[in-house]
Amino acid sequence: MASDTPLYIGFDLSTQQLKGLVVNSDLKVVHVAKFDFDADSHGFPIKKGVLNNEAEHEVFAPVALWLQALDGVLESLRKQGLDFRRVKGISGAGQQHGSVYWGQNAESLLRNLDSSKSLEAQLEGAFSHPYSPNWQDSSTQKECDEFDAALGDREHLAQATGSKAHHRFTGPQILRFTRKHPEIYEKTSRISLVSSFLASLFLGHVAPFDISDVCGMNLWNIKKGEYDERLIQLCSGVFGVEGLKQKLGEVPEDGGLHLGSVHPYFVERFGFSPDCTVIPATGDNPATILALPLLPSDAMVSLGTSTTFLMSTPSYKPDPATHFFNHPTTPGLYMFMLCYKNGGLAREHVRDAINESLKDTPAQPWANFDKVALQTAPLGQHNASDPMKMGLFFPRHEIVPNISKGQWRFTYDANTGSLKETTDGWNSPQDEARAIIESQMLSLRLRSRDLTQSPGNGLPSQPRRVYLVGGGSKNKAIAKIAGEILGGVEGVYSLDVGDNACALGAAYKAVWGIERQPDQTFEDLIGQRWNEDEFIEKIADGYQKGVFEQYGQAVEGFEKMELKVLQQEADKAN
Ligand SMILES: Nc1ncnc2c1ncn2[C@@H]1O[C@H](COP(=O)(O)OP(=O)(O)O)[C@@H](O)[C@H]1O
Numbered sequence: 001m002a003s004d005t006p007l008y009i010g011f012d013l014s015t016q017q018l019k020g021l022v023v024n025s026d027l028k029v030v031h032v033a034k035f036d037f038d039a040d041s042h043g044f045p046i047k048k049g050v051l052n053n054e055a056e057h058e059v060f061a062p063v064a065l066w067l068q069a070l071d072g073v074l075e076s077l078r079k080q081g082l083d084f085r086r087v088k089g090i091s092g093a094g095q096q097h098g099s100v101y102w103g104q105n106a107e108s109l110l111r112n113l114d115s116s117k118s119l120e121a122q123l124e125g126a127f128s129h130p131y132s133p134n135w136q137d138s139s140t141q142k143e144c145d146e147f148d149a150a151l152g153d154r155e156h157l158a159q160a161t162g163s164k165a166h167h168r169f170t171g172p173q174i175l176r177f178t179r180k181h182p183e184i185y186e187k188t189s190r191i192s193l194v195s196s197f198l199a200s201l202f203l204g205h206v207a208p209f210d211i212s213d214v215c216g217m218n219l220w221n222i223k224k225g226e227y228d229e230r231l232i233q234l235c236s237g238v239f240g241v242e243g244l245k246q247k248l249g250e251v252p253e254d255g256g257l258h259l260g261s262v263h264p265y266f267v268e269r270f271g272f273s274p275d276c277t278v279i280p281a282t283g284d285n286p287a288t289i290l291a292l293p294l295l296p297s298d299a300m301v302s303l304g305t306s307t308t309f310l311m312s313t314p315s316y317k318p319d320p321a322t323h324f325f326n327h328p329t330t331p332g333l334y335m336f337m338l339c340y341k342n343g344g345l346a347r348e349h350v351r352d353a354i355n356e357s358l359k360d361t362p363a364q365p366w367a368n369f370d371k372v373a374l375q376t377a378p379l380g381q382h383n384a385s386d387p388m389k390m391g392l393f394f395p396r397h398e399i400v401p402n403i404s405k406g407q408w409r410f411t412y413d414a415n416t417g418s419l420k421e422t423t424d425g426w427n428s429p430q431d432e433a434r435a436i437i438e439s440q441m442l443s444l445r446l447r448s449r450d451l452t453q454s455p456g457n458g459l460p461s462q463p464r465r466v467y468l469v470g471g472g473s474k475n476k477a478i479a480k481i482a483g484e485i486l487g488g489v490e491g492v493y494s495l496d497v498g499d500n501a502c503a504l505g506a507a508y509k510a511v512w513g514i515e516r517q518p519d520q521t522f523e524d525l526i527g528q529r530w531n532e533d534e535f536i537e538k539i540a541d542g543y544q545k546g547v548f549e550q551y552g553q554a555v556e557g558f559e560k561m562e563l564k565v566l567q568q569e570a571d572k573a574n
């Protein structure tokens, strides 16, 4: 390809790393750079990208860490030989719900960025608060109760904002912030989401929220297309409503909007073209559904730090157990999501316990986990009359369902419907490799079953395809078990970009934002340029008659098990 054709960068500012991925107009990846927060940063006592205050169930990340990471990723792209002059558009994806608190001098520091200094060196003082509450935080139960009550109950809040109140959602987090740090809140000039924070750095002024990511705040009324006044009133606490609205700012509807050109800092320091345009950055999950032309009958499972289940759908059917967001590019479509806190890190606990029990840490740390998971029979049943083994594995307070940390193991007899909490018959930790994957996938199947349809030929309701993305999508054992449980009449696929789907979706958003014809949808533009044979790979079978139905019975037991644990937890609390 000619050396002056356009390039686009998508950034992914996730929990454990920042990635920058460069594509050309044919959607092909030409560069990828990564800054791993734990491994590559210096000066921050973080673990897995975050800090914890256990006493208050707080989880948060230092904002300056992300500045250091952006400096690092841009340097690394330069070292790879990226010709920044060719970059026509930049977009991004941010871990959802996190908020950044800008100080009074933020706009002036952003406007006057000096290209002889790093971002970290000159923006450290731009924040009224040095930390961003992280999506793993669970310090806001009181505020969540107030949010649910503000519109009557959680059903009404879900109807209005797409979700019931959640600990991590930005509205409850801001309300808690007004109470814990009233003097800092007063001194805060603007509040960004992680996505709009990223866009702000490139623009050199505070960028507006993205139309999809704003739905992760419990403040945006999705059907009305505006902030919900009752929720803004609640969220502003003892401070004024107008003050909060000013801190939050406007929310443009167009996900492909040209926000402006990159700040001269990037032109002088890296050689960007002065007309390189910034397109709104969105949440990491909304960006993930942009990594391919996703059909409403398809499902994506993102196996990152969190596990998320994503679908693009024209129907808005909010429910307190799930999430709906505006689609990041296409008005009239929505993103359906389930989000689990105990995803990758919970699987790592089992992986480490297995390696420890075998006194073996292989070069590929997942090798023993995978082997054991594949050797174990579905649900630990050696024959059909054995009870099914199932469990819940939550090293952290879980979101779906809202249960504090702990581990529970059960057996379930599908013939009699009898469920017993017991470790009898369990060979731990070996049996837990398959059991934790099954537990996560059964929960997805349980909660997404109303959104799937029969693909015809008398087959049971299931997705057409299941796409796996995120760090865990490299794992073939997980892919095999995902196909057995979730089905997928055409199979289980992974993207050629491996665990970079989210950054890829952000880069495609930039391509669409810059190259679209008037009124051309994202699906149309990406669909036309998409090369299925090159971009995706079938990694496991989906629907398999017999085992899919066996797991159908297990879903019934799984639902009972969750209800039992929820009841036990409620009894303990009373
Ligand atoms: N081969 C593998 N098998 C299972 N999980 C993996 C494998 N490689 C990486 N992971 C998981 O991927 C997670 C990171 O996923 P990633 O999507 O890169 O993270 P983020 O949440 O920061 O977006 C890690 O927590 C790790 O457990």
Ligand SMILES: O=C(CO)[C@@H](O)[C@H](O)COP(=O)(O)O
Binding pocket: 014, 015, 016, 094, 095, 096, 097, 135, 168, 216, 283, 284, 285, 304, 305, 306, 307, 308, 339
């Ligand atoms: O809270 C959510 C979604 O509601 C998480 O999915 C975050 O968006 C972080 O994602 P990863 O770092 O795991 O990609």
